[in-house]
Amino acid sequence: PFDVELSRTGRTVHVAADRTILDAVEEAGVRVLSSCRQGVCGTCEIPVLAGEIDHRDAILTPEDKARSASMMVCVSRAAAGCSRLTLDL
Numbered sequence: 773p774f775d776v777e778l779s780r781t782g783r784t785v786h787v788a789a790d791r792t793i794l795d796a797v798e799e800a801g802v803r804v805l806s807s808c809r810q811g812v813c814g815t816c817e818i819p820v821l822a823g824e825i826d827h828r829d830a831i832l833t834p835e836d837k838a839r840s841a842s843m844m845v846c847v848s849r850a851a852a853g854c855s856r857l858t859l860d861l
């Protein structure tokens with residue numbers, strides 16, 4: 773479980789261990805474009821402003837993942853030991 777801060781509104785959304793960031797953010801009433809919800813289409817890519825990411829998608833290259841400028845919120849999560857992400861959302 774971890775928290776995601778949405779930089780555009782200053783809101784913070786909690787993401788339980790069994791939920792995706794996409795689900796949690798949508799439940800909070802924030803609209804995010806998505807399609808496959810499986811980490812393969814790239815539609816839900818969101819810029820990352822702070823935090824360590826556990827990238828679980830099949831879109832980003834290893835270089836992209838190391839840079840962590842963005843993430844696919846349908847499958848990727850905060851890395852172990854990181855309790856808070858800030859997204860440009």
Ligand code: FES
Pocket residue numbers: 805806807808809810811812813814815816817829844845846847
């Ligand atoms: Fe397709 Fe997230 S919705 S990668």
